Amino acid sequence: MWSYIALLFALTAVAEATEPAKHVVCYQGTWSVYRPKEGKFGVEDIDPFLCTHLVYAFLGIQESGDLRVIDPYLDLEDNGGLGNIQKFNALKLKNPTLKTLLAVGGWNEGSKRFSIVANDPEKRSRFVEQVVQFLQRHGFDGLDLDWEYPGQRHNLTGNNDRENYITFLKELRAGLNPFGYILSAAVGSAEFSASISYDIPTISQYLDIINVMAYDLHGPWDESVAINAPLYAGANDTTERAQQLNVDAVIRYWLDAGAPPEKLLLGVPFYGRTFTLASAEGHMPGADHIGRGIAGPYSREPGVLGYNELCELFQREQWTTGWEAVQQVPFAYKDRQWLGYENTNSLVLKAQYAMEHKLGGIMIWSLESDDFHGSCGGESYPLLRNINRVLFGRDNPTGLAAEVQPAATPRSRVGVEDYCHDTDGYVRDSHNCSKFYYCSAGSTFQFACPTGLSFDYNTNSCNYVDLVKC
Ligand SMILES: *[C@@H]1O[C@H](CO)[C@@H](O)[C@H](O)[C@H]1NC(C)=O
Ligand SMILES: *[C@@H]1O[C@H](CO)[C@@H](O)[C@H](O)[C@H]1NC(C)=O
Ligand SMILES: *[C@@H]1O[C@H](CO)[C@@H](O)[C@H](O)[C@H]1NC(C)=O
Numbered sequence: 001m002w003s004y005i006a007l008l009f010a011l012t013a014v015a016e017a018t019e020p021a022k023h024v025v026c027y028q029g030t031w032s033v034y035r036p037k038e039g040k041f042g043v044e045d046i047d048p049f050l051c052t053h054l055v056y057a058f059l060g061i062q063e064s065g066d067l068r069v070i071d072p073y074l075d076l077e078d079n080g081g082l083g084n085i086q087k088f089n090a091l092k093l094k095n096p097t098l099k100t101l102l103a104v105g106g107w108n109e110g111s112k113r114f115s116i117v118a119n120d121p122e123k124r125s126r127f128v129e130q131v132v133q134f135l136q137r138h139g140f141d142g143l144d145l146d147w148e149y150p151g152q153r154h155n156l157t158g159n160n161d162r163e164n165y166i167t168f169l170k171e172l173r174a175g176l177n178p179f180g181y182i183l184s185a186a187v188g189s190a191e192f193s194a195s196i197s198y199d200i201p202t203i204s205q206y207l208d209i210i211n212v213m214a215y216d217l218h219g220p221w222d223e224s225v226a227i228n229a230p231l232y233a234g235a236n237d238t239t240e241r242a243q244q245l246n247v248d249a250v251i252r253y254w255l256d257a258g259a260p261p262e263k264l265l266l267g268v269p270f271y272g273r274t275f276t277l278a279s280a281e282g283h284m285p286g287a288d289h290i291g292r293g294i295a296g297p298y299s300r301e302p303g304v305l306g307y308n309e310l311c312e313l314f315q316r317e318q319w320t321t322g323w324e325a326v327q328q329v330p331f332a333y334k335d336r337q338w339l340g341y342e343n344t345n346s347l348v349l350k351a352q353y354a355m356e357h358k359l360g361g362i363m364i365w366s367l368e369s370d371d372f373h374g375s376c377g378g379e380s381y382p383l384l385r386n387i388n389r390v391l392f393g394r395d396n397p398t399g400l401a402a403e404v405q406p407a408a409t410p411r412s413r414v415g416v417e418d419y420c421h422d423t424d425g426y427v428r429d430s431h432n433c434s435k436f437y438y439c440s441a442g443s444t445f446q447f448a449c450p451t452g453l454s455f456d457y458n459t460n461s462c463n464y465v466d467l468v469k470c
Contacts, residue, residue, distance in 0.1 A: 020262045022391045023361035025184070025211060026051035026384070027103065030058075030074065030084060032298075032368035038375060039298025039308065041368035043084060048091040049396045050384050053099045053182075053209075055144050056088050057366070058106040059134075065117045065126030067104065067134055086464065089139040093453070093462045097398050101184060102135060105146030111161075112154040114147040118164035119156075128175035135181055142182025143172065144211070149188045150197040166199060169206040184209035186267070186363075189250040190217065192241055201258035210259055211363040215269035217245040218340065220292040220303050225275045226285055227340030229268065230327030231349055236286055246327065247350060251357060265361050266354045270369035270383055271299070271306045272341025283333040285324055285340070293337050299369070306369030307383055310341055311376035344386040351390035362387050428455045433470035434462075
């Protein structure tokens with residue numbers, strides 16, 4: 001095992017490389033903790049070393065500008081709640097380089113309340129204030145604004161969402177800056193939609209990270225079967241609109257419109273979309289369908305299959321798989337069920353595309369849909385690890401691994417008192433629970449936990465004071 005000192009040295013060396021560091025921004029749909037059986041996904045299922053940023057999805061917004069905790073029992077520790085947010089942010093004690101973001105919004109939150117708040121200076125400032133307080137109280141590193149989408153999906157015809165979104169971001173930036181918080185946003189992708197919502201050069205000034213949701217480009221709302229997130233346009237994409245519905249067109253649009261590549265993250269789906277075919281004979285892309293296809297046993301939404309669900313399905317049942325060579329994505333079918341999806345091959349190609357275009361990295365929706373148990377016969381988190389291999393040349397961003405030392409600042413070697421007594425491993429200070437020592441081959445290294453934390457023998461890491469027997 002590496003010593004902590006050698007490790008820090010290596011980390012510094014990585015940080016000093018000239019290229020801007022790539023990001024892997026991973027959303028967790030926190031409601032996935034309610035999924036049945038092997039699909040249940042809680043904070044304990046997150047590997048804190050596989051992403052550079054973890055995003056807690058979602059909190060909501062009220063018309064007053066207040067934040068809305070959607071599931072207080074899950075999210076908070078008050079009144080006997082499960083304290084999921086606290087556990088989520090405690091993952092940073094295991095991986096000291098990890099950043100956590102709070103996502104506000106999402107598809108189900110709709111657009112109307114964002115529009116109302118963004119249109120009113122007092123409501124905007126209330127929102128900014130509430131966000132800062134929430135980030136501080138819960139130990140997040142920033143906000144991810146998920147308004148889907150400015151100027152769309154509501155009927156407040158008097159509001160200038162496109163302009164107000166700029167003002168909203170500008171004021172959020174000003175409110176977050178004193179604390180060094182990150183400001184990111186999830187944005188609609190295709191030109192015909194994004195051009196309604198965003199003044200791209202201006203919003204780019206205020207955002208650290210732009211998560212382009214380059215998925216849901218095709219689905220059962222289309223006339224014929226097509227694949228969720230094709231990398232390139234297909235042979236039959238002849239209309240102007242059809243030619244915008246692929247990853248390459250999306251990224252070229254955002255770059256041409258003035259988004260700085262290093263801020264732009266290519267969002268990729270860890271799920272596929274299913275259709276019910278009109279006839280079992282027509283099973284190639286472009287075939288007729290009659291609507292959504294099957295649901296998965298965990299996500300339980302007709303028309304959607306997470307990668308973990310579809311790879312388990314392929315093991316149980318005989319599906320025929322194919323590769324759309326022009327669009328560079330896989331599809332599969334069985335009888336009258338049809339699926340356009342992603343696998344390690346298509347995601348590696350997308351990650352390579354992000355590298356070739358010098359983008360800031362990859363965003364993934366979402367962790368709970370990877371094969372996080374490794375139940376399909378290979379490693380755990382195969383999709384995420386393969387993306388990391390392209391971006392970092394290894395299966396995790398830092399080279400740190402789960403068994404390494406806790407997040408703490410190493411001090412000097414200890415001279416005064418010998419805590420190690422010929423043993424190796426961690427020893428807590430007998431007078432002060434936030435101090436501890438790491439003993440290795442006769443050397444003693446002294447550490448201090450971040451303020452407000454104590455060393456926890458149960459996890460061999462720093463933890464919240466009220467969770468540690470001291
Ligand atoms: C907006 O109004 C139109 C016409 O009245 C209606 O068809 C549509 O469903 C409305 N959209 C929303 C999001 O309320
Ligand atoms: C394009 O259309 C042809 C003829 O209908 C069809 O056979 C083919 O599968 C379609 N390809 C795609 C990618 O949709
Ligand atoms: C315990 O150690 C920490 C880190 O050195 C220090 O900040 C803190 O004041 C100490 N607490 C007590 C009660 O001495």
